[in-house]
Amino acid sequence: MSRKNDPQDKFHAVTIICLILGLGTLLPWNFFITAIPYFQQRLCSETHKLSGNHSENSELSDSSNNGTTKCRDDFNFNNWMTLLAQLPLLLCTLLNSFIYRWIPEKVRIAGSMLAILSLFIFTAILVKVEMDAQSFFDLTMATIWFINAFCAILQGSLFGLLTLFPQHYSSMFLSGQGMAGTFAALAMLLSMSSGADPRTTALGYFITPCVGTFISITCYFLLYHVDFANYHFSKSNTNSSKTYELETKTELLHQGEENGDAGQKKAVLLLKEAEAGSVGEEKQSVSLWTVLKKIWVMALTIVITFGVTLSVFPAITAKVVSRYDHEGWCKFFNPVCCFLIFNIMDWIGRSITSKILWPGPDCKYLPLLTASRFIFVPLFMLCNIPERTYLSTFFLNDVWFIIFMIFFSLSNGYFVSLPMCLAPKKVLPHESETTGALMTFFLALGLSVGAGLSFGFKALL
Numbered sequence: 372m373s374r375k376n377d378p379q380d381k382f383h384a385v386t387i388i389c390l391i392l393g394l395g396t397l398l399p400w401n402f403f404i405t406a407i408p409y410f411q412q413r414l415c416s417e418t419h420k421l422s423g424n425h426s427e428n429s430e431l432s433d434s435s436n437n438g439t440t441k442c443r444d445d446f447n448f449n450n451w452m453t454l455l456a457q458l459p460l461l462l463c464t465l466l467n468s469f470i471y472r473w474i475p476e477k478v479r480i481a482g483s484m485l486a487i488l489s490l491f492i493f494t495a496i497l498v499k500v501e502m503d504a505q506s507f508f509d510l511t512m513a514t515i516w517f518i519n520a521f522c523a524i525l526q527g528s529l530f531g532l533l534t535l536f537p538q539h540y541s542s543m544f545l546s547g548q549g550m551a552g553t554f555a556a557l558a559m560l561l562s563m564s565s566g567a568d569p570r571t572t573a574l575g576y577f578i579t580p581c582v583g584t585f586i587s588i589t590c591y592f593l594l595y596h597v598d599f600a601n602y603h604f605s606k607s608n609t610n611s612s613k614t615y616e617l618e619t620k621t622e623l624l625h626q627g628e629e630n631g632d633a634g635q636k637k638a639v640l641l642l643k644e645a646e647a648g649s650v651g652e653e654k655q656s657v658s659l660w661t662v663l664k665k666i667w668v669m670a671l672t673i674v675i676t677f678g679v680t681l682s683v684f685p686a687i688t689a690k691v692v693s694r695y696d697h698e699g700w701c702k703f704f705n706p707v708c709c710f711l712i713f714n715i716m717d718w719i720g721r722s723i724t725s726k727i728l729w730p731g732p733d734c735k736y737l738p739l740l741t742a743s744r745f746i747f748v749p750l751f752m753l754c755n756i757p758e759r760t761y762l763s764t765f766f767l768n769d770v771w772f773i774i775f776m777i778f779f780s781l782s783n784g785y786f787v788s789l790p791m792c793l794a795p796k797k798v799l800p801h802e803s804e805t806t807g808a809l810m811t812f813f814l815a816l817g818l819s820v821g822a823g824l825s826f827g828f829k830a831l832l
């Protein structure tokens with residue numbers, strides 16, 4: 372809650388920094404998934420060279436279709452990439468909840484950003500280095516693992532830091548995360564339309580996130596020179612003081628006023644709880660279990676939303692091709708209709724929550740509502756995927772894929788942002804940091820569950 376004498380966010384500097392930091396955290400994931408055609412083409416052509424041209428066994432062909440090469444996906448690249456990006460995210464999010472006590476936040480945040488920058492530079496260099504397919508696959512997977520591990524530390528630490536600011540700043544951070552994918556898709560389209568050879572195109576593409584990560588690092592350090600940010604950092608250091616207690620109480624009562632009669636009763640209860648908790652204690656202790664009981668609906672919602680999304684995106688959706696033969700359209704079909712549309716609509720979905728928070732924090736049916744998105748799984752599996760064994764194509768026309776993608780991504784953005792915004796409303800102010808950490812863990816859990824499921828759905832194709 373802001374008071375009259377609080378410093379103001381001049382020129383929206385902190386808002387812009389939060390947006391850029393959000394964007395910075397998701398550059399690794401988005402730049403790797405959007406570059407799937409580059410990786411696949413490289414794995415195919417390297418295998419091609421090694422196994423001798425036209426070997427029947429590997430069914431390879433360098434002829435380009437849809438910007439991807441027609442060759443058997445022996446490496447199961449999309450699935451492994453999704454899993455090896457999301458597993459370290461889950462593990463390191465957990466790790467971060469322990470190490471945050473011992474490693475200062477500045478070291479964790481700046482250190483992970485520098486590590487991410489170095490790994491992006493390594494990936495850019497790798498574009499120009501020739502090697503056999505297996506080594507390229509192994510090196511790429513190791514890069515994906517480490518870059519996402521650092522990304523998890525960065526994300527967890529930033530989410531923790533953001534809980535010190537009013538809620539608007541967390542929404543901005545989430546919006547920034549949503550923008551990272553659009554940034555990657557646009558970088559891909561720009562480098563593809565440059566007309567350069569595929570390797571130079573890929574090099575230009577991978578240099579973009581190096582610049583993006585560098586800008587994020589600069590923004591993070593700038594944050595400590597903004598009065599508004601410093602005011603909120605210092606406020607958190609006096610959390611246990613009387614000032615905080617008074618503020619908490621006024622905030623709770625204000626919350627009651629805003630929410631009407633029922634809200635007022637709840638506020639009084641919360642106030643009592645807060646008073647009971649603070650008697651004789653220097654710092655109010657927070658029980659994970661108590662917080663979990665209050666936010667489990669939101670936690671389940673985010674697990675289901677990401678579980679459904681990652682089970683098909685990008686592992687299955689990146690395999691959908693256009694039914695038309697037009698060379699230009701085929702080349703740009705997947706970058707535009709899969710990645711660009713997904714990311715723009717995902718971002719719009721996330722942004723809607725800054726205006727509408729429906730259904731509210733007390734709705735118990737939110738997980739069921741988001742589970743209905745499961746319908747998209749068979750819909751995408753029945754789109755035009757040439758490489759399949761059991762199913763046949765039902766939705767051949769490109770328009771079907773575009774329509775499914777619009778609704779799939781819009782609902783993803785909305786149902787990701789909604790529980791993240793509602794969860795802090797269900798807890799006491801001193802529990803909000805724990806809530807942020809728990810929700811980040813469930814977010815990563817959902818992503819890993821989805822990545823695991825993607826292997827099953829790919830096998831059913």
Ligand SMILES: O=c1[nH]cnc2c1ncn2[C@@H]1O[C@H](CO)[C@@H](O)[C@H]1O
Pocket residue numbers: 397400460526548549552680684717783784787814818
């Ligand atoms: O680390 C992460 N944190 C938050 N969201 C993520 C992360 N990785 C992927 N996504 C989300 O997964 C969807 C598909 O790309 C997008 O909504 C993206 O923001």
